[in-house]
Amino acid sequence: MMKMHNFSAGPCILPAEVMKKAAQAVVELDGSGLSLIEISHRSVEFVAIMEKARSLVLELMDLKGKGYEVLFMQGGASMEFLRVAYNLLENEAGYINTGTWSTKAIKEARLFGKVAEVASSEADGFRSVPKGYTIPEGLDYLHLTTNNTIFGTQFKAIPQTDAPLVADMSSDIFSRNFAYDAFDLIYAGAQKNMGPAGTTVVIVKGELLGKVSRKIPSMLDYSVHLSKDSMFNTPPVFAVYTSMLNLEWLKEQGGIGAIEEVNEKKAKLLYSEIDLNPLFEGFAAKEDRSSMNATFTLTKPELKEKFDSMWRAAGINGLNGHRSVGGYRASMYNALSLESVGVLVDVMSDLERNA
């Protein structure tokens, strides 16, 4: 099999050894004579997998012993848009709008109560992250999307507020050292940087829950899932297992600090090329550029066909921008190697030489 350089925004690249181990477990789990996907989720084997996955999340984010619990949920990050509001919104919540995903989160939250759009970068086409705004007092929580997957912007600093902080970290979780303990609830769809599609990790401080007056259906109630150790109903066993393998891989690499160094090198390499090569132009404001998703366009659109055939010939996949933005988007999640970014940069400079 020819291995492609996969810059896809999600579902994303995972380390080859994780793919291999996951495939092997589908055939047979650890010499048990049974497949991972046919054993009971209540079996000793699977309960241990779930516990290991939950524990690795806290360990890698340095959240052990700080009152956090981990859930592996279903419904994607999109389900958390409504589950967060259902569980936490009583009077008023604040949202910072940095693009498509925050806009969707706001839309869902408004079904359950008052939502203040505290700040928005819509006026500049979501090329930046809002700055210099005031956060109202007394909010039930403040919600932000730490990395804007579509427009390629990323919060570099955490907003200061007394309100509980809730973050959609779908596309930059486990990618950088961050004061994760500044947040009270973090959620992330697995398929951007943690594992295959099919599960969403939710990391929540227990004390945050149980404060709203509405009745919450069991499947939407974080407390119910917590009381059952994330096994209220059948969990997505394959997605949880593969995420666990990927978290083990990350730990072997030296954890988040070590992968952050590589991620910074990758981002620096690509953004330098975007800035130096006159044929390319970055989309996002420089100070807010995402180290995960780099968005850029051609300054000479007539070169599109040529550039597209060049990167395809180099074994690159998934470089087209989101349909709402156009241009190009190079997603550089944890498992993408520095070498793959080098291949892309070489194609970009070849285009300059031959244009």
Ligand SMILES: *Cc1c(COP(=O)(O)O)cnc(C)c1O
């Ligand atoms: C992809 C993405 C989502 C949507 O995730 P689903 O799991 O498809 O629901 C939400 N937020 C962010 C930041 C994303 O990148």
